[in-house]
Amino acid sequence: MNWISRISPSSKWLTTTFTKVAGSAYFSTSGLLEAQRVAELRQYSVKPDKVGTIEKLFTKYINTRYEYSKATGFWKAELGSTINKLVSIWEYDNLSQRAEVRLALTKDKTWVSEFIPAAMACLDVQENCTMYAAPWSSDLIEQNTEGAGIYELNTIDMMNGGPLVWEENLMDFVKKMNSVDGCGLTGVWYNEIGDADQVFLLWRYKDFESKQQVKETLSNNQDAIKGFMQSYTKRHSMILLPQPWSLLK
Numbered sequence: 599m600n601w602i603s604r605i606s607p608s609s610k611w612l613t614t615t616f617t618k619v620a621g622s623a624y625f626s627t628s629g630l631l632e633a634q635r636v637a638e639l640r641q642y643s644v645k646p647d648k649v650g651t652i653e654k655l656f657t658k659y660i661n662t663r664y665e666y667s668k669a670t671g672f673w674k675a676e677l678g679s680t681i682n683k684l685v686s687i688w689e690y691d692n693l694s695q696r697a698e699v700r701l702a703l704t705k706d707k708t709w710v711s712e713f714i715p716a717a718m719a720c721l722d723v724q725e726n727c728t729m730y731a732a733p734w735s736s737d738l739i740e741q742n743t744e745g746a747g748i749y750e751l752n753t754i755d756m757m758n759g760g761p762l763v764w765e766e767n768l769m770d771f772v773k774k775m776n777s778v779d780g781c782g783l784t785g786v787w788y789n790e791i792g793d794a795d796q797v798f799l800l801w802r803y804k805d806f807e808s809k810q811q812v813k814e815t816l817s818n819n820q821d822a823i824k825g826f827m828q829s830y831t832k833r834h835s836m837i838l839l840p841q842p843w844s845l846l847k
Contacts, residue, residue: 636689636692636693636696636729637670637687637689638690638728638729639685639686639728639729639787640725641685641726642721643680643683643722644684645720645722646681646682649682649720651716652720652721655716656672656843657843659708659712663703663713666702666703667689667690668688669687669688670687670688670689670845670846671749671800671840671844672684672686672840672843672844673685673839673841674839675836676748676838677837678834684841685751685838687785687800693728727792728789728791729788729792729798731787732768732788735772738786739782739785740782740784740802745804745847747803747804747840747847748802748809749784749801749837749838750809750835750838751799751835751836752798752833753797753798753834754796754834755830755833756796757831758795760795761788763829764795764830767825768786768826772786772799774816774819774822775816778811778815778816779811780803780804780809781803781809781812782801782803783799783802785798785800
């Protein structure tokens with residue numbers, strides 16, 4: 599099951615929870631993990647002279663890794679980030695399952711003795727955070743896999759206070775952008791372990807021209823997204839290209 603394109607029935611419970619605590623000044627996502635699948639965003643900065651090596655390693659050993667859990671997608675950063683960065687999103691039922699997968703990998707001789715030592719020699723920095731899908735996003739997601747596309751990962755630092763403070767404006771923005779021809783929503787996630795009040799949006803475009811057209815359309819309709827523009831403190835964009843072994847193209 600591809601959890602990005604679907605959401606469990608528990609999303610109804612999550613929506614109810616948001617409503618019940620509406621009077622609270624603080625919202626915590628702790629306790630939601632039992633009702634929601636978990637995703638892990640991993641970012642690797644590759645040494646310039648090791649790019650070819652790490653790509654060959656993943657091509658050779660990725661199926662060994664996929665035996666334990668699936669990656670929603672695996673990309674190489676093209677613009678807006680450290681040069682030679684690899685970005686991937688991994689799927690888990692919950693944090694306990696993630697821990698079980700990580701433990702099982704330490705016992706896989708092929709992974710531990712062949713892939714890990716060679717891969718570690720290629721990397722400068724490894725970063726990760728865990729996140730969960732926005733409970734309202736499933737009906738908006740489009741999984742267009744026709745031909746090769748480009749992806750844009752938006753990392754957005756929202757105003758303090760949690761989803762109760764900014765979620766409505768975020769939903770309005772996502773719906774408006776998703777209605778523009780040329781782009782499709784791949785996922786919306788809220789950071790769980792990492793920077794507080796951080797949101798990730800992943801979009802797919804047919805090509806760079808489509809992305810520019812979407813940008814121009816939104817630029818000419820600023821009033822429609824004014825609420826969203828006032829709901830965050832920082833917004834970062836990174837263009838990603840799918841790797842040959844990525845499940846999303």
